[in-house]
Amino acid sequence: MVIQESMSIQKKLEVLSDAAKYDVACTSSGIDRKGNGSGMGNSIAAGICHTFSADGRCVSLLKVLYTNECIFDCKYCINRSSNDIARASFTPQEIAELTMEFYRRNYIEGLFLSSGIIISPNHTMELILEALRLLREVYHFNGYIHCKAIPGADPVLIEMLGWYTDRMSVNLELPTAESLKELAPNKNRKNILKPIRQIQLGRKGNREFLGLPDFKEQPKLIIEGTPDHDIKEIITSDTGIVPFKNKTLGKRRFVPAGQSTQMIVGATKETDYQIMSVAESLYDNFDLKRVFYSAFMNVNQDIRLPSTEQGPPLLREHRLYQADWLLRFYGFQAMELLDEERPNFNILLDPKCDWALRHLELFPVEVNRADYYTLLRVPGLGTNSAQRIIMARKSAVLDFNDLKRLGVVLKRAIYFITCNGKTMYPIKMEEDFITRQLVALKDQIPHGIDKDITYRQLSLFDDVNFQIDSRIKTRQASI
Amino acid sequence: MMKYVYLCDNSIDGIFTAIYQAWASRYGHANIKIEAKCENSKYSNIELFAEYIMVNTDPSLSEKVSNSIKKKISREAFEMVCRVALSDFEGKADLIYRFLILGFASGNSIMENISQVVVNQMLRINKNVSNEVHHLLGFIRFSEQENGLLISVIHPKNNVLTLVTPHFADRLPNEKFMIYDDNRKVAAFHIPGNSWVIAQVPELNQKILEEIPEYEDEYRALWKTFFDHIAIKERINPKLQRNNLPLRFRGDITEFRNSNTV
Known part of the structure; x- marks a missing residue:
């Protein structure tokens, strides 16, 4: 599709909010910040929902993409480069103005900015950075900002972004490296984990610098996780991660509301047990605030992916969230809930x-x-x-x-x-x-x-394991 | 024994004054009932064998009661009592009286005795008010006028204006704004550089609600566009939406309204 240079802001918002809706996180929580008396905005740790969209999800932030143009071709994504869809890009000025005017009217709690990758990860990050700089330094916006870090971008850019945002997230997209390679050939699991690690270390350094307590809320009964290969490699060797320097930035805080991530559920063959184990090791090793699960929807009608004509696997997503809460607040461990023999959650029971x-x-x-x-x-x-x-x-x-x-x-x-x-x-x-x-x-x-869940008529031959005995088979064959 | 009913104004000061006078009367707690004159006059059940005592609100007496709550129970209890006094629960004045009898006797540990009937009911009402306040922090919508004034009209169940306004004064220090409680005909005003005030506005000039500048309409349209496009079609779930955003709020929320007034 030809990119129209003179697209109205209304049309851009339409395209770019449509493209952003599959991102799950829209929380404005994690940080208490009073107004500073001159700029506009404050923040409340519990988060505030401003409205609820027709699908019942909370709308707290102005959730948009900077652009839905993308050089990557991830099979599950509506914005992949091989799709023929309307493309649009905001300018930093437009983002800043829209955020300020919406915020004044109390439509939103802040901004959630993600983006497709235009030209290169670094180029995209620079554009996002400019939008946030305008908001924070020119418009003196003091509200909540959640921003995606683009995997593969220069660590320096990620750090600069961290000083403007409250929460950052890097999407893990899929639980294992194999399925990532299969569905998102341009992405690389280590490239995703590296910025997560960088932000974690940055937060830690910043908290130590400011003398803030380093609290882990829930003591686990037994801490004996088995992180998978990639995670182990990232946390043991900090190669390619820029060491965080304590700059004299006064009392500014680095990603104060922490970071989150998101995984797609149901696009690949991973079991619930695998997904929960990955989530658990993310919580344990990277100090994540949240892991979000997103029920897969085959938005591209791609033949290589499972069909979702029956609707997305919402019940599975629901069970994963329930289990996620058990991990974070109830002192459970993934291996207590599931194991190799029973790798999936019960549909009928929480x-x-x-x-x-x-x-x-x-x-x-x-x-x-x-x-x-x-x-x-x-x-x-x-x-x-x-x-x-x-x-x-x-x-x-x-x-x-x-x-x-x-x-x-x-x-x-x-x-x-x-x-x-x-x-x-x-x-x-x-x-x-x-x-x-x-x-x-x-x-x-x-x-x-x-x-x-579908119901069917009970029958005498309802045994799932019902198989014709091999002896009967041979006898039938001989007849 | 004769029963004495103290009839007071429906305000924190009114209720506290009545509590002071009832306590000082020495009629005995069991023979006393305190009633706040209800805001919506559906309530007029006068008891036959009782003596009615009209209470004139006296800020100095009310302050004495507030101070003793803070001193003898706790700051937390004081805040809870205030929130209950602002609620629309009918027996609230007497409930607060019963709570204070217990509280003054046992001190701050009363707040932990949550299976006690009176304390439990106080906590419930407190939570109900706090929830509505929290909802409104998100659900209030401002509309800008030609002169830059931001206006919002709300219809809350409880009298929450004093609890909601500080949040917006902190958030929007450089804005002139007004939040109007249409159920009680009360408005909160904020002007940059001054502390916010609450005033009775018996009749709001309807004209200012209807005269909306053009750019305001544009922002509303932009917001509605965003709101419509952020929902995922395959996951539409009106029941969940209604659970999270009860219908009673929607009359005042821009994206659920069709008309173009505030």
């Missing part, structure tokens, strides 16, 4: 229920005595409920009515807890019984993403 049913020997748990991490392992109890229970039991012995009053949701938990040694109803501690009860709960599979 990962925690599934885990608990395989470990009934640990239950029931006494609510009035169990410690925080034990409570967290009870299906149906989250961090809020567990904290409330711990607080409330200081001044009273809790019974089931108290739990209800505290807002603890009991429909899953009743099978796994006792109050003063009693369960709520007489309950058989038997796997089949509890499984039946849990599967019957309606919210096990959230509304709107249940379309990839």
Whole structure:
């Protein structure tokens, strides 16, 4: 398609927000920053959602691409170079003005800027850098900025960008090096991991320089991850990573809200176990704030990729997010939830229920005595409920009515807890019984993403492993 | 025993004054009930065998109550009490009274006694108000006028204007803005260089809501374009959208409105 030089800003926004929508991260969280009294903007650590689009996702930032022109040809991407689509590019001035005017009207919490790769990674990064410099230094924008680092760009550019942004992310795209090579031939896993490592070291150096505490929120029960080959290589040899220098930049902070990444789920044959292990080693080794999972959509109708005519694998994505929370806030490890023999999550049960049913020997748990991490392992109890229970039991012995009053949701938990040694109803501690009860709960599979489960008529020959006996086969052949 | 009902203004000062007077009366906590005059007059259930006492709001008495809450319980408890006083919960004045009876007796540990019925209800209302405030930080939309004034009209359930405005004063220090609570006919004003103020505006000039400069329309159109194009078709999920963004807010949100007024 011919690139129109005089495209209206309306049309550009249309093209470039359309192209950016497949990026998952749109959070504005991780950093508390007061207004500075002169510029415009502040930031709140919890993040603020400004609206919710028709797909129900939070819109917090003005999420656009700088350009959707791209020299790369990744098979899954709508903007790949071999696609014949409308292409457009903003100018740094346009980005800065749009952000400021939207921000004044409280449409957005800040800017999320990503980009296709135009001419070269370095050239693209320079354009992005110019847009952010305008925003921060000319318009004195003090709100949230999330920016993508382009893999393969010069480390100096990545560092310069880091001083302007609150959060940076480099997309891992696919869990393993093989599938990356297959679907994104121009990308290289080590090139992706290098900037992640650089940003991690930069953040660490900056925090030490400013004397900020270096906190890891959740102590893991056992830290014995097995990072894959590439990750191990990147974290042990810091080759090609520019050592971070503590420049006298006053109190400026380097990527204060941390970094995130994103993986596509369902485009390649990786199992949930592989995906979770990669996510876990990213959290453990690179100090990532978030790993996002994006259900694959065959936007290019590419014959080499799985079809998504039935809709994207949203339920699988949902289960991965549930497990991700278990890793980050509940002290679980990937190898507890899944293993080589059972490499995928149960469709019908959430990962925690599934885990608990395989470990009934640990239950029931006494609510009035169990410690925080034990409570967290009870299906149906989250961090809020567990904290409330711990607080409330200081001044009273809790019974089931108290739990209800505290807002603890009991429909899953009743099978796994006792109050003063009693369960709520007489309950058989038997796997089949509890499984039946849990599967019957309606919210096990959230509304709107249940379309990839299909029902079929039961039949006498419903055994999945049903195979014709070889002896019968030969006999049939002889007849 | 005779029952005494203290009828006070529906404001933090009003409720605190009533609490001070009720406490000082020595009628006994069990014989006292405090009622705030409700903002929407659907409530008028006068009790027969009770003596009604009208409370005139007195800032000096109210300050005494605030100081003792901060001193005897905690700053955190004071903030919670204020948020409950700003809520639209009908029995809030009496609930605060019951909470303070417990709180003054046991000090800050009352905040941890969350299975206690009164404390629990306070926490719930507190959370409800905080949630609405947090929602509005995102859902408020400003429209610019010809003279550069940013205007926003909201219809909140609770009286949240005093809780919402500091955020915007901090965020937009160089902007003139006004946030108008259409349910209570109250507005918050901010002018650069001054601290923000709250004022009663019984009748807002409708004209200023309708006269919108052309460039304002353009930015709205741009925003709507962005909003429409950021959704992924294959994942459309109205139920999830409604869960996250309840319908009651949508009347005031630019991208969900068709008309061109503020």
